[in-house]
Amino acid sequence: xxxxxxxxxxxxxxxxxxxxxxxxxxxxxxxxxxxxxxxxxxxxxxxxxxxxxxxxxxxxxxxxxxxxxxxxxxxxxxxxxxxxxxxxxxxxxxxxxxxxxxxxxxxxxxxxxxxxxxxxxxxxxxxxxxxxxxxxxxxxxxxxxxxxxxxxxxxxxxxxxxxxxxxxxxxxxxxxxxxxxxxxxxx
Amino acid sequence: xxxxxxxxxxxxxxxxxxxxxxxxxxxxxxxxxxxxxxxxxxxxxxxxxxxxxxxxxxxxxxxxxxxxxxxxxxxxxxxxxxxxxxxxxxxxxxxxxxxxxxxxxxxxxxxxxxxxxxxxxxxxxxxxxxxxxxxxxxxxxxxxxxxxxxxxxxxxxxxxxxxxxxxxxxxxxxxxxxxxxxxxxxxxxxxxxxxxxxxxxxxxxxxxxxxxxxxxxxxxxxxxxxxxxxxxxxxxxxxxxxxxxxxxxxxxxxxxxxxxxxxxxxxxxxxxxxxxxxxxxxxxxxxxxxxxxxxxxxxxxxxxxxxxxxxxxxxxxxxxxxxxxxxxxxxxxxxxxxxxxxxxxxxxxxxxxxxxxxxxxxxxxxxxxxxxxxxxxxxxxxxxxxxxxxxxxxxxxxxxxxxxxxxxxxxxxxxxxxxx
Numbered sequence: 001x002x003x004x005x006x007x008x009x010x011x012x013x014x015x016x017x018x019x020x021x022x023x024x025x026x027x028x029x030x031x032x033x034x035x036x037x038x039x040x041x042x043x044x045x046x047x048x049x050x051x052x053x054x055x056x057x058x059x060x061x062x063x064x065x066x067x068x069x070x071x072x073x074x075x076x077x078x079x080x081x082x083x084x085x086x087x088x089x090x091x092x093x094x095x096x097x098x099x100x101x102x103x104x105x106x107x108x109x110x111x112x113x114x115x116x117x118x119x120x121x122x123x124x125x126x127x128x129x130x131x132x133x134x135x136x137x138x139x140x141x142x143x144x145x146x147x148x149x150x151x152x153x154x155x156x157x158x159x160x161x162x163x164x165x166x167x168x169x170x171x172x173x174x175x176x177x178x179x180x181x182x183x184x185x186x187x
Numbered sequence: 188x189x190x191x192x193x194x195x196x197x198x199x200x201x202x203x204x205x206x207x208x209x210x211x212x213x214x215x216x217x218x219x220x221x222x223x224x225x226x227x228x229x230x231x232x233x234x235x236x237x238x239x240x241x242x243x244x245x246x247x248x249x250x251x252x253x254x255x256x257x258x259x260x261x262x263x264x265x266x267x268x269x270x271x272x273x274x275x276x277x278x279x280x281x282x283x284x285x286x287x288x289x290x291x292x293x294x295x296x297x298x299x300x301x302x303x304x305x306x307x308x309x310x311x312x313x314x315x316x317x318x319x320x321x322x323x324x325x326x327x328x329x330x331x332x333x334x335x336x337x338x339x340x341x342x343x344x345x346x347x348x349x350x351x352x353x354x355x356x357x358x359x360x361x362x363x364x365x366x367x368x369x370x371x372x373x374x375x376x377x378x379x380x381x382x383x384x385x386x387x388x389x390x391x392x393x394x395x396x397x398x399x400x401x402x403x404x405x406x407x408x409x410x411x412x413x414x415x416x417x418x419x420x421x422x423x424x425x426x427x428x429x430x431x432x433x434x435x436x437x438x439x440x441x442x443x444x445x446x447x448x449x450x451x452x453x454x455x456x457x458x459x460x461x462x463x464x465x466x467x468x469x470x471x472x473x474x475x476x477x478x479x480x481x482x483x484x485x486x487x488x489x490x491x492x493x494x495x496x497x498x499x500x501x502x503x504x505x506x507x508x509x510x511x512x513x514x515x516x517x518x519x520x521x522x523x524x525x526x527x528x529x530x531x532x533x534x535x536x537x538x539x540x541x542x543x544x545x546x547x548x549x550x551x552x553x554x555x556x557x558x559x560x561x562x563x564x565x566x567x568x569x570x571x572x573x574x575x576x577x578x579x580x581x582x583x584x585x586x587x588x589x590x591x592x593x594x595x596x597x598x599x600x601x602x603x604x605x606x607x
Contacts, residue, residue, distance in 0.1 A: 039570065044551070046251075047259035049263075081373060089223070089226055174327070176327060180235075182335070186334045186335065
């Protein structure tokens with residue numbers, strides 16, 4: 001990839017040391033391909049943006065037991081194109097507020113991918129981990145290294161590396177913090 | 188460079204950009220609606236921002252759950268209204284001025300060819316029909332764009348879809364895009380810019396082109412785009428509120444993939460539940476009884492869509508116990524349909540005519556489905572539970588197929604109702 005010098009370069013001010021969460025460990029909820037945002041949070045609940053209320057209906061049309069049974073730290077593992085459909089940021093908000101610590105998928109739809117980094121839901125792309133993980137397995141995840149360990153099956157996988165800029169975004173504390181530093185004149 | 192790369196290069200102030208490159212681009216329009224803007228406004232305030240970067244370029248359109256369907260929706264709209272007044276936004280619409288955002292903005296000339304547009308709504312890709320780079324983002328991205336007037340992008344790879352030959356009767360832009368989604372799948376164009384070209388696309392009306400680019404997201408696309416031409420010029424010349432610029436792809440532009448289709452083989456398409464990629468020829472769908480038909484939305488709520496629906500419904504009545512809901516997408520379309528006599532035809536056919544709203548498309552209001560019910564809809568998504576109960580089903584089609592299906596009470600080809 002050749003990189004031109006943009007007129008307004010995408011650069012981060014000195015990272016302040018807000019580190020992405022490491023040491024994630026949790027039980028797996030397994031989902032199939034093409035889980036759309038209407039299944040993550042149905043549009044009938046979008047008349048609010050309250051995280052707690054959204055969490056109560058998270059994954060409701062896919063697995064009605066999810067919101068009642070999910071435990072803090074649990075991990076969603078899904079097949080390709082997770083989060084396809086609408087741009088609603090309510091989807092990653094509902095997942096995060098339900099206590100899920102991380103989403104691992106074979107691939108993510110692009111708006112969901114962007115939204116997750118912007119609002120701070122850790123996500124990783126790793127087809128190998130998806131193929132050999134079952135519901136109920138215990139995973140331990142090092143987000144910074146992209147390392148996924150299936151504790152139940154004693155296997156380790158490596159996620160697709162997160163682009164440098166996205167890592168910096170997370171380290172800065174999300175997009176809004178990045179904006180605050182890059183555009184001090186706006187405040 | 189492709190048209191997409193040229194527009195992004197202009198936005199970033201660069202001579203050239205390459206697929207995969209990260210750039211910061213100026214945005215010409217940043218858009219939000221009653222579902223996504225409240226979170227953006229709350230982020231805007233949380234971080235301590237005082238003013239939007241340009242009050243003429245931040246656009247708020249409360250269209251999803253309006254006219255306000257309940258107290259919570261009314262409260263979300265109030266957040267938009269107060270923000271619009273506080274920031275003195277020039278493009279805020281409500282009441283008799285509001286329409287479905289992606290029909291309203293092109294109609295009012297708010298988005299123009301050559302623009303870089305971001306909107307906190309996935310169907311923001313619609314404006315590619317004008318020859319703009321336009322993509323859906325989330326609420327935090329919208330907040331960043333409202334404050335700074337720019338946003339970071341990864342320059343997408345471009346994927347070309349070339350349509351040859353003449354269109355069959357009843358086939359529109361909706362069918363061409365459904366056909367492509369059926370071919371490549373719901374993630375077949377993931378992260379890519381979908382460029383629609385070929386003689387058949389050149390002959391499409393602007394309404395059909397808007398319907399086509401609208402559904403690029405349903406193939407996972409970052410954007411959809413059509414090179415502007417005489418049709419574009421005719422459409423924008425009396426609407427554009429800013430100067431515009433036509434870009435086109437170079438003959439040696441790089442595409443990651445090219446798909447070619449012979450339009451003579453494309454019949455009206457139906458996307459069966461529960462993914463837009465489950466497409467079939469309407470004649471291959473079989474006997475599917477339906478309870479409701481919706482004609483409207485940012486995909487197919489424009490005047491040409493209502494015209495073809497009126498053509499099919501003229502002198503007919505909908506099947507017993509079937510609800511036909513027609514939703515003109517904007518106030519101007521509403522008025523034009525009324526003046527042209529379409530409303531007479533619709534009302535005599537037993538239809539309900541709704542004010543402009545996204546409403547039932549996302550199961551909001553104005554036509555939500557009960558358990559086990561089925562609908563044919565001219566909207567863009569047929570996901571599980573999209574229009575109502577989790578056991579209901581949505582079949583996506585063009586307005587002619589939807590109108591014919593309303594008359595027959597089952598998924599039907601327009602020829603069954605209109606003859607040849």
